[in-house]
Amino acid sequence: MFEKIKITKIYLRQGSEELLDKVVIEIPLTIILNNQELSTLLCSPDKLKELAIGYLVSESFISSKADIKSVDLNEKTTVARIETNQPLSKEELNKKRIITSGCGRGQTFYNYQDFSGCRPVEAKLNIEPEVILNLMAEFQKKSVVFRETGGVHSAALCQGDKIMAFAEDIGRHNAVDKIIGEVFLKGEETKDKFLLLSGRVSSEILIKAARLGVPLIVSRSAPTNMAIKLAKQLNITLMGFARGKRFNQYLP
Amino acid sequence: MFEKIKITKIYLRQGSEELLDKVVIEIPLTIILNNQELSTLLCSPDKLKELAIGYLVSESFISSKADIKSVDLNEKTTVARIETNQPLSKEELNKKRIITSGCGRGQTFYNYQDFSGCRPVEAKLNIEPEVILNLMAEFQKKSVVFRETGGVHSAALCQGDKIMAFAEDIGRHNAVDKIIGEVFLKGEETKDKFLLLSGRVSSEILIKAARLGVPLIVSRSAPTNMAIKLAKQLNITLMGFARGKRFNQYLP
Numbered sequence: 001m002f003e004k005i006k007i008t009k010i011y012l013r014q015g016s017e018e019l020l021d022k023v024v025i026e027i028p029l030t031i032i033l034n035n036q037e038l039s040t041l042l043c044s045p046d047k048l049k050e051l052a053i054g055y056l057v058s059e060s061f062i063s064s065k066a067d068i069k070s071v072d073l074n075e076k077t078t079v080a081r082i083e084t085n086q087p088l089s090k091e092e093l094n095k096k097r098i099i100t101s102g103c104g105r106g107q108t109f110y111n112y113q114d115f116s117g118c119r120p121v122e123a124k125l126n127i128e129p130e131v132i133l134n135l136m137a138e139f140q141k142k143s144v145v146f147r148e149t150g151g152v153h154s155a156a157l158c159q160g161d162k163i164m165a166f167a168e169d170i171g172r173h174n175a176v177d178k179i180i181g182e183v184f185l186k187g188e189e190t191k192d193k194f195l196l197l198s199g200r201v202s203s204e205i206l207i208k209a210a211r212l213g214v215p216l217i218v219s220r221s222a223p224t225n226m227a228i229k230l231a232k233q234l235n236i237t238l239m240g241f242a243r244g245k246r247f248n249q250y251l252p
Numbered sequence: 253m254f255e256k257i258k259i260t261k262i263y264l265r266q267g268s269e270e271l272l273d274k275v276v277i278e279i280p281l282t283i284i285l286n287n288q289e290l291s292t293l294l295c296s297p298d299k300l301k302e303l304a305i306g307y308l309v310s311e312s313f314i315s316s317k318a319d320i321k322s323v324d325l326n327e328k329t330t331v332a333r334i335e336t337n338q339p340l341s342k343e344e345l346n347k348k349r350i351i352t353s354g355c356g357r358g359q360t361f362y363n364y365q366d367f368s369g370c371r372p373v374e375a376k377l378n379i380e381p382e383v384i385l386n387l388m389a390e391f392q393k394k395s396v397v398f399r400e401t402g403g404v405h406s407a408a409l410c411q412g413d414k415i416m417a418f419a420e421d422i423g424r425h426n427a428v429d430k431i432i433g434e435v436f437l438k439g440e441e442t443k444d445k446f447l448l449l450s451g452r453v454s455s456e457i458l459i460k461a462a463r464l465g466v467p468l469i470v471s472r473s474a475p476t477n478m479a480i481k482l483a484k485q486l487n488i489t490l491m492g493f494a495r496g497k498r499f500n501q502y503l504p
Contacts, residue, residue: 003477005502010381012497021500026454026476042455042478129262150493151452151474170454170476200403202278202422203294222403224278224422225255226294241402245264248273250257 001025001044001145001152001168024151026170030079033061034087044145044152044169047178049073051169052080054181058173058208061088065187118210120235123191125215129247131161132218136242139196140220142166146198153199155179157214159192172199176208183212190214197221201240206230218242223250253277253296253397253404253420276403278422282331285313286339296397296404296421299430301325303421304332306433310425310460313340317439370462372487375443377467381499383413384470388494391448392472394418398450405451407431409466411444424451428460435464442466449473453492458482470494475502 002022010016030040031052038061043051049071056062062084069083135158143154145168155175157165167178176197183190194216195209201223207230209217217231218239228250231238238250256272282292283304290313295303301323308314314336321335387410395406397420407427409417419430428449435442446468447461453475459482461469469483470491480502483490490502 005477005480008501008503010499010501012381012385014497016501023477023480023502024474026478129264133264149474151476170452200422222276222401224403225257225275226278228257228275245266247262249260249262249268250275251260 001046002149022148024145024149024170027078030077031055032079032081034083035081036090036093038093041171041174043171043174045078047167047182048075048078048080050167050178050181050185051174052082052181053184054177054179055174056082057180057184058177058211060211065184118207118234120233121191121210121213121215122235123213123215125192125194125237127194127216132239132242132247133245135161135163135196136218136220136247138163139166139198143168143198153197155198156196157183157190157193158196159194163196164193172197173204173208175199176205176212180208180212194218200224201227201238203227203230206234206236206238209236210234218247253298254401274400276397276401276422279330282329283307284331284333286335287333288342288345290345293423293426295423295426297330299419299434300327300330300332302419302430302433302437303426304334304433305436306429306431307426308334309432309436310429310463312463317436370459370486372485373443373462373465373467374487375465375467377444377446377489379446379468384491384494384499385497387413387415387448388470388472388499390415391418391450395420395450405449407450408448409435409442409445410448411446415448416440416445424449425456425460427451428457428464432460432464446470452476453479453490455479455482458486458488458490461488462486470499 002024004020005023007021008016008018025045026042027045028040029043029048031038067084069085072081139156145152152168152170153172153175154168156163157179165179165182167175169175190213193214195214197219200221201219203226206227216237223240240248254274254276257275259273260268260270262268277297278294279297280292281295281300283290319336321337324333391408397404404420404422405424405427406420408415409431417431417434419427421427442465445466447466449471452473453471455478458479468489472494475492492500
């Protein structure tokens with residue numbers, strides 16, 4: 001996840017020193033779906049299979065484990081080849097390419113129709129504030145790569161007072177997709193689970209959570225107004241700025 | 253840039269209170285290039301014209317001001333229509349769509365060939381550490397929306413000891429594209445200027461800076477190893493963790 005690179009630390013009016021510093025690794029992961037190059041994600045080099053599958057779920061290329069015929073990850077070339085049972089034609093694929101962005105950037109494949117296809121989450125979860133704040137503290141302790149480099153985001157799936165899955169990535173969206181992929185591959189139930197995030201919650205992150213089916217998202221950072229609106233529509237409880245001894249709840 | 257929303261602040265073992273809190277606004281900006289829908293960016297609602305143009309420059313749809321025939325921004329529907337002098341065919345457009353991602357997410361239109369078309373920056377800049385750290389302090393003070401909401405990134409273009417252009421956005425990439433668009437529309441020289449960033453520096457941010465032609469990037473946050481490698485290849489000086497009285501320089 002990181003490598004050591006020679007850097008110069010420069011101090012105001014106190015000169016400088018050369019030293020080895022830990023820097024996060026960024027690699028390209030190319031996703032080839034049914035022999036068509038779909039996308040290249042820039043990401044951190046772990047849980048690549050989970051990332052590829054989570055991305056396909058997020059972009060609604062697959063919706064059940066039965067859709068997947070095969071997954072072949074070449075760790076050396078960082079190419080993931082996925083075969084599904086009902087491949088899209090080139091035209092359907094190009095139609096899907098239009099609309100919307102990640103991190104305010106680029107294309108993702110879902111569109112507002114896809115979003116309107118997201119069903120509101122039916123489950124409700126009541127987690128005590130103390131449990132949430134304890135989990136957030138544990139979550140931060142687990143973010144080893146962040147502590148070492150300051151260069152990644154993290155996401156975790158929790159049940160009760162336990163962290164069940166954890167992922168780090170240079171991309172906010174990728175960290176969530178890794179969790180989605182892991183849950184999807186294991187075929188786990190999610191309506192009794194909730195998501196912890198280090199990063200800001202934009203509409204896209206909210207839609208990912210809706211696809212995952214969790215009724216609660218807790219972030220260390222800020223949500224956008226669009227994320228709050230979507231959370232209400234999708235019946236997802238959204239909490240932000242969960243740090244130390246307090247958090248904000250954005251009420252439905 | 254932000255609106256007030258009723259939230260509940262919950263304190264550990266000290267109950268809760270309802271209050272109005274400032275939350276960043278997220279809107280979709282749809283870019284229509286020569287009557288073809290190109291992309292919808294999720295962004296903060298200011299400098300939308302600059303964002304649309306900056307995005308087209310970043311994705312190498314336009315390379316000089318003379319390429320632009322017209323720019324029409326509808327502030328109400330948040331749709332930007334741009335006409336250029338040499339429109340791409342639908343096929344060329346779809347070919348351009350493959351490859352690479354933003355924030356580890358989605359599609360952007362440039363590809364590695366495009367990148368290899370980036371020329372190394374020829375200019376050199378020697379800025380005193382004191383000037384850099386003073387500018388970073390001023391840069392942070394200017395980030396009003398961040399202070400109010402914690403929900404945006406910022407970017408600035410500097411010359412000597414002055415901030416010449418400043419932009420905030422919910423997306424790291426958008427903030428840089430707003431600066432690129434502003435510089436492009438004004439037809440300004442950039443080789444004697446440098447970029448300040450609040451956010452992490454990944455390869456995509458580095459490539460944007462290369463397109464902008466600045467010889468120096470200073471960020472408050474961490475770079476990735478790929479950004480450091482590209483900076484060396486493109487002859488761009490990269491500084492990270494510029495806070496308080498020190499920063500790191502990633503040496504070519």
